[in-house]
Amino acid sequence: MTKAGLFLTFEGIDGSGKSTQARKLADQLRAQGHEVILTREPGGSPGAEEIRSLVLEGDPDRWSAETEILLFTAARRDHLERTIEPALAAGQVVICDRFADSTRMYQGLSRGDLRGLVDQLHSLMIKREPDLTLLIDMDPDTGLSRAKGRQGAEERFEDFGPDLQKKMRAGFLALAHEFSDRFRIVDGNRDMDSVAQDVTEIVQAALR
Numbered sequence: 792m793t794k795a796g797l798f799l800t801f802e803g804i805d806g807s808g809k810s811t812q813a814r815k816l817a818d819q820l821r822a823q824g825h826e827v828i829l830t831r832e833p834g835g836s837p838g839a840e841e842i843r844s845l846v847l848e849g850d851p852d853r854w855s856a857e858t859e860i861l862l863f864t865a866a867r868r869d870h871l872e873r874t875i876e877p878a879l880a881a882g883q884v885v886i887c888d889r890f891a892d893s894t895r896m897y898q899g900l901s902r903g904d905l906r907g908l909v910d911q912l913h914s915l916m917i918k919r920e921p922d923l924t925l926l927i928d929m930d931p932d933t934g935l936s937r938a939k940g941r942q943g944a945e946e947r948f949e950d951f952g953p954d955l956q957k958k959m960r961a962g963f964l965a966l967a968h969e970f971s972d973r974f975r976i977v978d979g980n981r982d983m984d985s986v987a988q989d990v991t992e993i994v995q996a997a998l999r
């Protein structure tokens with residue numbers, strides 16, 4: 792059993808397998824007797840889930856880039872206050888599907904260079920970084936075709952296309968270099984169980 796909580800995040804481009812791997816890891820850790828909170832961003836608390844529909848549904852031009860960063864930060868602050876911090880304080884393992892690194896990438900890079908703004912807001916309102924971030928790295932075209940296989944209302948960001956996916960992949964790898972103490976890169980171009988095996992080894996080492 793863990794004594795202090797552990798904050799794990801999954802990051803990577805659309806369709807890289809974050810949600811799949813987060814679920815598998817949660818199941819596995821629970822089977823080992825850990826108390827696990829599986830959560831996601833944007834969302835993860837009632838208020839943040841309401842903000843999630845504001846940012847993921849509707850017209851692609853619904854928000855300016857700056858307003859969008861404020862909404863993501865507001866959602867993250869609520870998620871942190873209501874869900875993440877209480878769980879960590881209780882010694883639980885928090886597995887979060889996307890976190891601040893996704894905002895650094897998508898809101899920081901996709902519509903102009905707003906990374907500075909994202910970082911300033913983060914240091915004012917969020918401060919917390921994960922203990923460990925698993926970056927599922929993969930070929931952008933495969934990721935896109937996997938992601939497009941799904942249907943739903945959350946499509947505001949789905950039509951960015953292959954060029955943005957390539958840029959995001961490179962951006963995530965650069966971020967892993969920038970925060971090399973907490974990032975681990977997993978090769979996502981393999982079947983789910985092989986990817987899960989790597990994830991397990993990395994997380995078991997962190998739990999020891």
Ligand SMILES: Nc1ncnc2c1ncn2[C@@H]1O[C@H](COP(=O)(O)OP(=O)(O)OP(=O)(O)O)[C@@H](O)[C@H]1O
Pocket residue numbers: 803804805806807808809810811812937938940979980981982983984986
């Ligand atoms: N290793 C894998 N091999 C083949 N298919 C996979 C693999 N991992 C996940 N998938 C499938 O690809 C699709 C996307 O996976 P998943 O939803 O886990 O990705 P994601 O990173 O959470 O995507 P998004 O960023 O859009 O939320 C799903 O249909 C899933 O079943």
Ligand SMILES: [Mg+2]
Pocket residue numbers: 809810811888
């Ligand atoms: Mg997902």
